[in-house]
Amino acid sequence: MKKWDASLTHMILSMGLISVIAAGALGLVHTLTAEPIRLADQAKQEAAIREVTPAFDNNPLKECFNIRTEKGDSLMCFPARKGGKLVGVAIETYSMKGFGGEIRLMVGLSPEGDIHNYTVLKHSETPGLGSKMAEWFKTAKNKQSILGLNPGKDKVLVSKDGGEVDAITAATISSRAFLDAINRAYIAYVTSTNSQNSKQVVYEKH
Amino acid sequence: MKNTKFSVVLNGLVTENPTFVLMLGMCPTLGTTSSALNGLGMGVATTFVLIGSNTVVSMAKNIIPDKVRIPCFIVIIATFVTLLEMLMKAYVPALYASLGLFIPLIVVNCIVLARAESFASKHPVFDSALDGLGIGLGFTMALTLLGCVRELLGTGKLFGQIIYPEQYGTLVFVLAPGAFIALGYLIAAINRLKRKQA
Numbered sequence: 001m002k003k004w005d006a007s008l009t010h011m012i013l014s015m016g017l018i019s020v021i022a023a024g025a026l027g028l029v030h031t032l033t034a035e036p037i038r039l040a041d042q043a044k045q046e047a048a049i050r051e052v053t054p055a056f057d058n059n060p061l062k063e064c065f066n067i068r069t070e071k072g073d074s075l076m077c078f079p080a081r082k083g084g085k086l087v088g089v090a091i092e093t094y095s096m097k098g099f100g101g102e103i104r105l106m107v108g109l110s111p112e113g114d115i116h117n118y119t120v121l122k123h124s125e126t127p128g129l130g131s132k133m134a135e136w137f138k139t140a141k142n143k144q145s146i147l148g149l150n151p152g153k154d155k156v157l158v159s160k161d162g163g164e165v166d167a168i169t170a171a172t173i174s175s176r177a178f179l180d181a182i183n184r185a186y187i188a189y190v191t192s193t194n195s196q197n198s199k200q201v202v203y204e205k206h
Numbered sequence: 207m208k209n210t211k212f213s214v215v216l217n218g219l220v221t222e223n224p225t226f227v228l229m230l231g232m233c234p235t236l237g238t239t240s241s242a243l244n245g246l247g248m249g250v251a252t253t254f255v256l257i258g259s260n261t262v263v264s265m266a267k268n269i270i271p272d273k274v275r276i277p278c279f280i281v282i283i284a285t286f287v288t289l290l291e292m293l294m295k296a297y298v299p300a301l302y303a304s305l306g307l308f309i310p311l312i313v314v315n316c317i318v319l320a321r322a323e324s325f326a327s328k329h330p331v332f333d334s335a336l337d338g339l340g341i342g343l344g345f346t347m348a349l350t351l352l353g354c355v356r357e358l359l360g361t362g363k364l365f366g367q368i369i370y371p372e373q374y375g376t377l378v379f380v381l382a383p384g385a386f387i388a389l390g391y392l393i394a395a396i397n398r399l400k401r402k403q404a
Contacts, residue, residue: 003268022284
């Protein structure tokens with residue numbers, strides 16, 4: 001077959017044909033992969049929830065409810081139950097005050113608001129500095145671990161702001177943003193559930 | 207006959223290695239090689255796009271008039287990259303998350319368009335596919351090598367396995383300046399080896 005010359009008909013036909021076939025292929029693969037993509041996202045969320053809460057036997061994703069923050073937006077809250085009793089909640093929280101922008105965390109609180117565990121979902125902090133937050137605040141060294149602290153009773157802020165937590169060395173901004181996300185989750189949880197914890201004072205940076 | 211087919215693949219791997227010889231596609235090379243696994247993953251992803259786009263461009267070369275070849279090539283390449291993205295999101299979400307923005311950037315990777323323009327539009331389908339494979343393998347090898355060097359020097363790990371404690375690592379190699387430094391030395395070393403052979 002001789003190569004098509006550059007007549008208007010040929011050009012339109014050629015580009016049109018290629019576009020139509022491309023669109024068809026894209027539509028087909030999109031339909032085929034939509035379900036696996038949804039399942040992969042769900043699996044990732046569930047793995048994060050499992051990491052931050054005590055053992056549970058319900059389906060936290062199905063029981064997800066929204067809790068409102070002070071700013072007016074909402075966070076997703078996943079209750080974890082064992083034998084029908086609430087053992088903890090996993091809250092997907094964020095802070096926009098990171099050195100490189102948004103930080104997303106999944107934090108697990110006990111029903112009383114004690115921090116059980118956390119995992120970093122997404123961040124743009126500097127490698128070797130802010131990125132250390134994934135392990136720093138869980139390490140039982142000096143006063144850097146936040147596990148077991150309750151933002152309602154303890155000052156979950158960096159030492160520079162009068163708090164009880166050691167910031168990451170040379171990464172104060174990332175540390176502040178991290179704790180900002182943790183406090184946001186606690187405040188939202190406590191305000192929404194309207195439990196007796198809400199009577200406790202939450203320390204704010206002055 | 208088998209010799210010439212194999213030599214097409216070998217060409218992409220050694221003689222016209224896209225990173226060390228042609229020096230194309232430097233952006234993803236420097237951006238995704240902070241770890242060996244990321245470099246390998248990026249290389250394999252680009253190889254998929256190269257084989258696919260080379261094959262289709264070669265199949266369609268007679269119905270694409272010269273005047274509109276660039277838009278047609280770009281649409282074909284972009285389609286393959288989008289297919290790749292959907293497949294990665296579905297089946298390897300962890301790798302997809304760590305490569306992030308660099309996957310859509312494969313569309314504007316010079317290597318892909320250059321091979322479509324200079325090889326696939328002028329050669330038969332099977333040869334074009336082999337060229338895509340060869341160039342892709344060359345790119346993958348270069349990226350994996352650079353990723354290994356940067357990860358080992360920067361964090362003391364190799365493919366996630368700890369080789370020496372991280373505190374003795376030189377952090378600069380995980381960041382952008384270190385990428386340039388490591389790549390420069392690698393190219394110098396390879397040029398030295400080639401001169402010795404000649």
